[in-house]
Amino acid sequence: MAAQGQRNQALLAIDARSDGRGNPYFWLAFAKARFEPGNGSDLKAIAEKRISVTPLRLDLTDEPTLTRFAQAFAE
Numbered sequence: 001m002a003a004q005g006q007r008n009q010a011l012l013a014i015d016a017r018s019d020g021r022g023n024p025y026f027w028l029a030f031a032k033a034r035f036e037p038g039n040g041s042d043l044k045a046i047a048e049k050r051i052s053v054t055p056l057r058l059d060l061t062d063e064p065t066l067t068r069f070a071q072a073f074a075e
Contacts, residue, residue: 002052005043008035 011031018024037043045052 002042002045002054003038003040004054004056005037005041007043008033011035 007030011033013029013031015027015029016024017027037047042052042054
């Protein structure tokens, strides 16, 4: 198990492209540069040629704040 690593955003390249039907899309890529991934991260595991399992969650809702707001604005 590993935590999600973070790449250096300065190395990010965004390339506007079109698919075969002319629909626009963006290709995101990071330049190949030497950097030291954080210990315990998925990037460190990959750099060491190991398998990484990183459980992620898409919902980034701040539940404690949402609950406070619901209580504050309840009728």
